[in-house]
Amino acid sequence: MKDHDLAAEFAGLIGADNVFVQEEERAGYCHDRLPYANFRAREGSRVGTLPGLVLRPATTDEVAGIVRAAAEHDLPVIPYGSGSGVLGGTIPLGDELMVDMQRMNRIRAVDADNHLVTVEAGMNGGAFEEALNAQGYTSGHLPQSLTISTVGGWAACRGGGQESSRFGKIENIVVGLKAVLPDGRTIEVRPLPKRATGPSVLDLIVGNEGTLAIITELTLRIWKLPEAEEKIVFALPGRAAALDLAKRVMQAGLHPRIVRLYDEKETSGRTGGIDAFSQRPVMANIVVCGEESIVAAEAELVRRLALEYDAVETETRPFDEWREKRYVSITKQWLDRGYYNDTIEVTVNWSKAAALYDTIAAQVAELHPEAHFSAHWSHVYPEGVCQYMTFRLPPMEQSAALPLHARMWEIAEGETLAHGGSIAHHHGSGLFRAPWMDGEHGVGMDLLRKVKQAIDPQNLFNPGKLGFPAREGAVDPYRDRGVNV
Ligand SMILES: Cc1cc2nc3c(=O)[nH]c(=O)nc-3n(C[C@H](O)[C@H](O)[C@H](O)COP(=O)(O)OP(=O)(O)OC[C@H]3O[C@@H](n4cnc5c(N)ncnc54)[C@H](O)[C@@H]3O)c2cc1C
Known part of the structure; x- marks a missing residue:
């Protein structure tokens, strides 16, 4: 089928x-915020297509119509939120159809x-959280990318916000x-606390x-905006003390909205x-x-625990x-100045956190005399922590x-x-x-690949991502990388 016939068919649906056909209209969708792709773009080269x-x-039915037509013509599709992803999730590898969700942008109901x-x-x-705040609520999901991402993108990526220690990660929220499957059917999961x-x-x-x-629609938990808060900043003698203090706070069953620990380099910058x-x-x-009395009690316990670590x-x-x-x-500032800046966030149990930091720091230092490595920890759990590394x-x-970046x-x-981490x-x-x-x-x-094959036998949905196979003829995103990882 010729391109203009295809565009006309989709125009009939939506x-x-x-329907955007021109090269300049499509060009903005050839990358997300994947640093590797942005490095390549500096020299005019593109990772995908x-x-x-x-x-x-604009509706779930229209998404389903697009998917059915795509399946009929055996054309792959990629859902697109805002392109704030940093892992190349929306990068087309073989002229995929980009299903941009930006017109599906309304709150349908607040169920008080x-x-x-x-x-x-x-x-x-950002618009979502602002609308909730205006009614006295928060979803509790506040990623650093709040204003440049979509609610669907949060759920699609299994994201975590800056207040996750209290409100949970998106999978808890x-x-x-409602979502459309590769065969065009709409699936609905009713919003219940547990089954x-x-x-x-x-x-x-x-x-x-x-x-x-x-995903076309989501139902999320909401919370009344907190009536009171107490901010506590400690100076601690070392990373081990800070990590142990955070572990004790979480294992004591407290629910801080924010816990942020910084290594020496990131501390000195702040x-x-x-x-x-x-x-x-x-x-x-x-x-x-x-509530005020709970805040007072939690703050008192945090301070008491901190005394055991020589905190000031x-x-x-x-x-x-x-805040x-x-x-x-700050990533763009480094990119514009010619640096190769990247961040990697991983999960590890408390018992391995210090050793993981030390070995990565030592190996990066050996790679290049001017290589920078630093970390902070801002998502904490009773059993472990996210290590966010720059x-x-x-x-x-x-x-x-x-090759050094790889x-x-x-x-x-x-x-x-x-x-033993993720x-x-x-x-x-x-x-x-x-x-x-x-x-991982x-x-x-193997199980996930079988699920993918069963749900999407034509490999229509975002091929080549999440470790699933690409389609025949797809470009190799790592060509010219000078290394095989
Ligand atoms: C400066 C910066 C800070 C960030 N901070 C955080 C942070 O604090 N916490 C965090 O979790 N992430 C963070 N991120 C990563 C990113 O913002 C999140 O992954 C975000 O959830 C992606 O949302 P998006 O709408 O931009 O999705 P996109 O980038 O458009 O898409 C991401 C992936 O989700 C898929 N997708 C998008 N929408 C749908 C849908 N409706 N249905 C099915 N699949 C879909 C896409 O196909 C793609 O694979 C940050 C990114 C940047 C650039």
Whole structure:
């Protein structure tokens, strides 16, 4: 079928104004925020392809119509939220149809009785949270990318927000959804607190990254905005003390809205002029919130635990400055100056956290004399923690930088697996984590591939992502990388 016939067929389904054919209209959809792709783009090279067409449906039925037509013509599709993903999840590898969800952007209902909100998947996260706040609620999911991502993208990537220690990760917040399957059927999971009816269908769809279903609507938990909070900033003698304090806070059953621990490098970048950090070079920020009497009790216990670690409480300025800029990224500043900056977030049990940090830091230091490595810990659990690491190489030829960059990923992900951790805490897996998916899941990856094959036998939905196979003729995104990971 010729391209213009195809465009006309989709125009018949969703209106000609919502079908984008021109190269300049499609060009913005050939990348997301994957740093590797942005490095390559600096030299004018593209990791994948352009999408064949960009389609903007407005309803679940229109999404289903697109999927049925795509299946008939054997054309692959990629759902697109806002392209804030950092793993290449929306990068087309073979002219896929891009299903941009931006017109599905309304809150459908706030259910005050059951503390639920139902929202269309393409709604911008910032607009969503603002609308909830105006009614006295929060969803509790506040990723750094809040204003540049969609609610559907959060669920698709199994994300985590900055207040996850209190409100949970997105898989704890989403309780129901509607989604379109590769055969064009719509599946609905009713929003209930719990069911014991076999493996969770909801969990098959949350985290699918567009490979099994296109999410069109979500029902999330909501919370009344906290009436009070207390901010506590400690200077601590070392990383081990900070990690242990956070572990004790979580194992004591407290529900802080924020716990942020920074290594020495990240602490020193945030605490200039505060004396306490010259003797105690590691910062912990702990914020408790809720009803006044609970806040007072939780804050008192946090302070009591901190005494056991020789912590000194300081002014809250470093936390206030972080909060002021909490939705701003510094990555672009490095990119524009020719640096190779990347971040990798992994999950590890408390008992392995310190050793994981030490071995990665040592190996990165050996890679290149000017390689930067630092970390913070801002998602904490009773049993473990997310280690959020920043890696940076100075400006140099890409032919030298790309193999070093690949090696950093290999060190971070390889060592995480060797320490029994998970290769991804909240950014998802997309394209770039595919090499480690078998190591992550073991036999479980075989199970997931079988599920993919059963649900999507034509391999129509986001092929080549999450460690699933690409389609024949797809481009190799790692060509010219100078290394095999
Ligand atoms: C500066 C910065 C900070 C970030 N901070 C955080 C953070 O704090 N926490 C966090 O979790 N993430 C963070 N991220 C990563 C990213 O913002 C999240 O993964 C986000 O959830 C992606 O949403 P999106 O709408 O932009 O999705 P996209 O990038 O458009 O898509 C991501 C993946 O989800 C799929 N997808 C999108 N919408 C749907 C849908 N409706 N149905 C099925 N599949 C779909 C896509 O096909 C793709 O595979 C950050 C990114 C940046 C650039």
